[in-house]
Amino acid sequence: MxxxxxxxxxxxxxxxxxxxxxxxxxxxxxGAFAQALPDTRVFYAVKANPxxxxxxxxxxxxxxxxxxxxxxxxxxxxxGASPDRISFGNTIKKERDIARAFALGIRLFAVDxxxxxxxxxxxxxxxxxxxRILCDGDGAEWPLSRKFGCVPEMAAQVLEQAHRLxxxxxxxxxxxxxxxxxxxxxxxxxxxxxxxxxxxxxxxLTLQMVNLGGGFPTKYLKDVPAVKAYGQAIFESLxxxxxxxxxxxxxxxxxxxxxxxxxIEAEVVLISKKSAADAMRWVYLDIGKFNGLAxxxxxxxxxxxxxxxxGDEAEPCVIAGPSCxxxxxxxxxxxxxxxxxxxxxxxxxxxxxxxxxxTYSAVGFNGFPPLKSYVI
Ligand SMILES: *Cc1c(COP(=O)(O)O)cnc(C)c1O
Numbered sequence: 001m002x003x004x005x006x007x008x009x010x011x012x013x014x015x016x017x018x019x020x021x022x023x024x025x026x027x028x029x030x031g032a033f034a035q036a037l038p039d040t041r042v043f044y045a046v047k048a049n050p051x052x053x054x055x056x057x058x059x060x061x062x063x064x065x066x067x068x069x070x071x072x073x074x075x076x077x078x079x080g081a082s083p084d085r086i087s088f089g090n091t092i093k094k095e096r097d098i099a100r101a102f103a104l105g106i107r108l109f110a111v112d113x114x115x116x117x118x119x120x121x122x123x124x125x126x127x128x129x130x131x132r133i134l135c136d137g138d139g140a141e142w143p144l145s146r147k148f149g150c151v152p153e154m155a156a157q158v159l160e161q162a163h164r165l166x167x168x169x170x171x172x173x174x175x176x177x178x179x180x181x182x183x184x185x186x187x188x189x190x191x192x193x194x195x196x197x198x199x200x201x202x203x204x205l206t207l208q209m210v211n212l213g214g215g216f217p218t219k220y221l222k223d224v225p226a227v228k229a230y231g232q233a234i235f236e237s238l239x240x241x242x243x244x245x246x247x248x249x250x251x252x253x254x255x256x257x258x259x260x261x262x263x264i265e266a267e268v269v270l271i272s273k274k275s276a277a278d279a280m281r282w283v284y285l286d287i288g289k290f291n292g293l294a295x296x297x298x299x300x301x302x303x304x305x306x307x308x309x310x311g312d313e314a315e316p317c318v319i320a321g322p323s324c325x326x327x328x329x330x331x332x333x334x335x336x337x338x339x340x341x342x343x344x345x346x347x348x349x350x351x352x353x354x355x356x357x358x359t360y361s362a363v364g365f366n367g368f369p370p371l372k373s374y375v376i
Contacts, residue, residue: 001306001351005263008376009349017266017287018372021049021354023057025261029227030061033216033253036231040249043087045214046072048254048355049262053375055079058257066252070100077104089173089211089252091116091132091148098123110173110211112150114161121165128170129162130211131155133196135189141179141217141300149174152192156199163205171209171247172196178255179301180215181224183233187240194241209248210238216251218259218352221302227256255355262354264292264371268346269322281317283338285348288321288328292353292371294360296330306349309339323366 002022009020033042043066044058050072055065059079067073068090076086083105088098091112098109102124109120112132120129134149150158159169174189190210197207212234217224238246266287273281287293295301305319316335321328330336342348361371 001263001349004376008374009263009265012265014372016369016372017264017285017292018374019262019264019292019353019357021051021054021258021262021373021375023053023261023375025354026054026057026258027061029253029257029261030058030063032227033251033257036227037234037249037251039246040212040251042257043089043211043250043252044257045089045252045254046076047359049258049358050075051358051373051375052078054258059085064250070097070104073101073104073106083107087211093119095119095123102127108170111158111162112148112155114158117158117162117165117167121162121167125166126168128168129159130171130173130209131158131162131169132173132175133189133192135174135176135213138177138185141177141181152196156196156203159196159200159207160203160205169200169205169207171207171211173211173213175213175252176215178215179217179220181217181222183225183230184237185215186212186230186234187237190234190237190241197242197247207247209250212249212251214252214254214256216253216256218255218355220352221304258354259352259356260354262352262357264350264353264357266348266350268342268344268348271317271342271344279315280335281315281338282320283317283342284320284322285330286322286368287350287371288323288330290321290323290325290328290362290365291368292357292361293321293330293350295356299331299333302331302334302336303353304351305336305338306351307339307342307346309341309346312339312341314339323368325366 005020043064045066059081064085065076066089087108089110107127132149163169172193176185266285270284314337318332319330358373
């Protein structure tokens with residue numbers, strides 16, 4: 001929570017939950033990344049929060065952008081950033097979208113299969129490609145599983161294929177899992193990456209770049225290491241595995257760039273119990289899984305929730321959203337302590353919600369509007 005957000009909310013008159021993002025915090029986060037990883041270019045992961053004000057600020061600060069669709073590419077271009085500052089980082093693209101991106105000037109693409117390389121060779125000839133390798137996501141609170149990437153042996157083949165088809169085999173990428181609380185988790189992926197670099201060099205192909213992905217955490221309830229600790233751990237691993245031939249590196253922070261810049265104000269709609277004998281309160285908010293808090297899925301992300309009654313006696317309760325879908329329960333497996341003095345109609349502040357909230361919000365499910373957002 002910042003004074004600017006507090007001031008904004010005090011003067012807000014409209015109804016309904018809203019997210020407020022403080023650009024000063026985004027600016028500080030960008031500076032912290034630049035300082036912690038001074039030789040690494042930042043490609044902000046647009047999906048975390050594509051608000052035009054956020055993209056404009058980052059473009060002005062010199063950031064590059066990781067995008068996953070033609071619409072995201074257009075959102076970045078609208079800031080005036082040139083296409084050489086944009087990567088098309090999704091490994092799963094329609095060929096006609098690759099062609100549209102190419103027409104817009106995009107020349108850097110992610111792949112993780114030979115079939116995708118073939119599409120890029122046809123639709124974006126001569127472009128640079130980097131191949132994503134699988135990462136197990138251990139230690140991450142929001143692991144990315146096996147959807148993206150291929151095993152290291154396949155990555156070498158994919159890049160050789162790219163080279164054969166006239167593309168530039170530029171490098172490798174990985175993602176250690178989102179909300180990665182262990183700075184050492186980049187080490188295993190960098191060991192694999194360096195082995196692929198050596199293997200391909202022996203076959204006459206010199207890679208240039210390692211894309212270190214996202215994963216940098218936001219502080220929710222538990223403490224997380226500072227970005228400086230990530231910079232140090234990553235630099236040590238680069239030294240260990242690449243010696244004095246450290247490749248060009250980029251990072252793609254999403255959550256770590258905007259998560260702590262946002263606060264959601266929501267309202268208590270109902271406090272009730274399931275039976276007279278049951279001590280457990282159910283607290284229903286006007287925000288839930290479908291209008292902003294999708295990352296409470298499996299209770300993976302546990303947001304700090306502030307109320308005007310903090311400090312009063314608190315007891316665990318179940319917190320649920322407003323929709324008529326029974327999966328719209330935020331915290332039940334591990335009930336969440338809220339003050340007993342909390343009342344129907346009270347406002348609550350949900351912190352650390354600058355990333356993956358507006359973009360995960362459904363359009364009108366049950367008639368609830370998508371999460372409103374203000375960037376100040
Ligand atoms: C979502 C995504 C990111 C951002 O991840 P965070 O954990 O939010 O930093 C980075 N790179 C790629 C390819 C992504 O899909």
